[in-house]
Amino acid sequence: MYKNGLTYFSAIALLFLTHLSMLGIVLVRGNYESPADLMLLTAGVLALDVGYIIVTGIYKQMTYTTDFMLLCVLGMSLIFQSCFGGVHLSFKHLITCIAALVLCQAGFLLTRNHEWIRTRKKYIYIIIGVLILSILLLTGDRSMWINIGSFSLQPSEFIKPCFILICAASIVELHKKIKILFFYVSKDTLCLCGAALVIFALQWWCRDLGSLPTFAAVFACALVCRFCYPRAKISRTALGILGGVAAVVLIVAWNLAPAYVQDRLHVDIWADQYGNGYQQCQALIGIARGGWLGLGPGQGYLHNVFAYESDIVFSTICEEWGLLYAFLTVILILMMLMIPLMNPPKNYYHAMVADGVVAVFVAQMALNIFGSCNLIPFTGVTLPFISMGGSSMMTCGFLIGMLKATQSPLFRHQQETEQPEKKKSRKSAKTAKPARPAEKEVNA
């Protein structure tokens, strides 16, 4: 029923093969002072793998592909981060990896039931409100960071899954429209647009223009899905209006953008190699130095450049492991995002959650990779699962949990509420297909 691609044991074998082969490369080409450093790293990676397999193996799952792919990416990330500038186990990154795995399960359990989420929608709005207030009250001057001692939190990261949830949970109530002046609009859509505007304004005010495109991508997906729900086709008029509004917003944003943002669109980084273009120039030089196969784990120079483990982490990996390895890592993350294509969501809520999660990941990966490589303006966002950073890692773990939830079966009460809609759509269809029988909730 659910496609996993590989058998459970093949997936385990592939996971260990990937991580052990990487550790083998570290052994042969790595820069480590003593074998103990490498042993510690090996122990850390294997403990992460074995521990998670045991935990997830305690209860039966219908689908395990997402879990194994996540575990594979996190193990690779731990090896990458532990090798920058010399082999040593990065305990900080190990802990954030564990947090990501825990939050993946939390995300799965909390978001799989549409009805449960729909009835608690107001709490999600409250959580967003609290997070926004925490940014306004607890961070420094126009900052997005809350600093508690040596520990820093970025609350705006946690808004991302909440925003996806309110985008997805309000879709079924789209038909409940109220008249405002001459227009019939859905109350939920109005609330969603209001929340989006507040979030955009906050990002703009805090000058966190790196996260703004991520939220914009999620919101754009939500709008497109609303335009074509429940119809399958989006009308040309709607598409035109959407495109027009987007163009106007872009023009206004461009004119209102601070000078340093406008500069980044046409700046020649090589003309200012030791000034504003320093990070990107060093990142590109690092990629060139690494070539296809890299200089070897821990053998690079980019670890001397600011944000080597976060904003320009793709280049740091390219330098030490080679462009080939960095590209394969990105492909692995993309394959994880392709899960909803392999196992289609069973309802529109799950489909919208999948859209939102993919939008967040694609936007962030594009901003990080293309930005650090000077294809687009450099914004300094994290690369999901690969960059060092607790807030980002935990959010990404939760989002992958949400993506895993999109493969959940329909719940009984959900089936009852969705049946009339299915009958309605069957009437309009020329060739009605037999409905897939709803499944019982699986103890996943």
Next chain:
Amino acid sequence: MKSIRRAQHLITLMLLAFLTGMGVLIWKLQSEAAFYISHSNKVSLGCVYDRNGDVLFDPNAGKDTYNAEHFLDVGNFIGDDSKQMTNTLVMKNKDMLTNFSFMLGVQENGRAAVNTTLDHAVNRKVYDAFGSKDGCAVAYNYVTGEIYVCLSKPSINILNNYTDLETLAEGSMLCKAFHPTVPGSTQKIFTTIAALEEMGEEKLYEKQYNCTGSYVNKEGKTIKCHEEGGHGMQNISEAFANSCNPYFAQLVEDPDLPLSTIKKVYEKLGYDVNDSGETELSVNGITSYTASTTLNSSEEFHTQWGCMGQGETLVSPLQLMVWQSAIANESGKATMPYLIANAAKVNGDLTAFAKTETGDRMFSEDAAHAVRSIMLENGADNYANVLSGTTIGVKSGTAQIGNAKTENSLLAGFVDDPEFPVAFCIVIENRRSGEVSTSTIASVLLQELKASLNE
């Protein structure tokens, strides 16, 4: 289900867009990697060679391995990788010189190299011909675009490793062939072209103006001629050969030659007329100054003076040379110059072969033909000894610098020989009577070059 499929399509679309971006990125990284690595501090470079295999740049050069002044004549043109000079062949083409491949990484013993069209031996002889004078000389093949000679004096000896910076003469670290200079009467070539474009050859020859040694223009200002006794009545060919200022002042004032035509021709040549915008001319990345002038009114002294190549009019010797090709070829289109014939990759395979390119049309073929005849006539009458047995089309100029405190001597022209199609421009700074002349340097340049190319 259709709505769900629609949502799936959205996912497919986002992933495909991202993958497309990744494809573009990988292509960009792979193709530009040598450029990136050339900006690194840890880079291994290859050598630059002249057309005969002589070394023009060697990253490991020292006084123990080369003659102490081996690189003196090309020091400020070919340059080195020290970053002391930026507008040089090495700095602008460092990516070609890097011993690097994306697959193999940095190769300390790679075979990367740049092979140029320059003739180092001739270049050095021309450099020496300047004697104690400063200036520059540049020459190229007006059919193919190969630069044979390019030097600027004073120059810098890169083998001194910049330990003599404090004692270096002003202008040692830049190649003056790419920098602005007052063109003097060589500008009259292009004013003549403008007149030919407007009137045609026949009508222009009918225009005869009297020179009495000076001319008071309609603004009431006096334009003096270098011949105090005056040249009398002259046509364009005679005035061109005499480089007569009163004639050209009257020509510019003539209602039959609207200023708009002069502006149009100048702009097509690449002049920035009255801040109309710059047109870039570069040779393998080495950028040249954009010619500029200010033209306000036909009756205004400064405008007339500018059309005679004085005052605010500035050009680079490289431009002056390139424009000669459009005349010599009788096409009105310039042959674009290049210096890099080809480059060797890290494994020694040759790549980046130069191609001859021509620019946009600057003036008509008829105007090119007519001005070519005028220049050849001038060359035959006054410069017959420059290259024995061959006629050269030529125009000399004397440029007043710093309110006429000093004068630069210029000579721009071309050789009328399909077997030896060379255009050139020579500038001698602060030249006084009795000192080495531009025609002497032209003679050294052309004779040595012809001998070298025939070897």
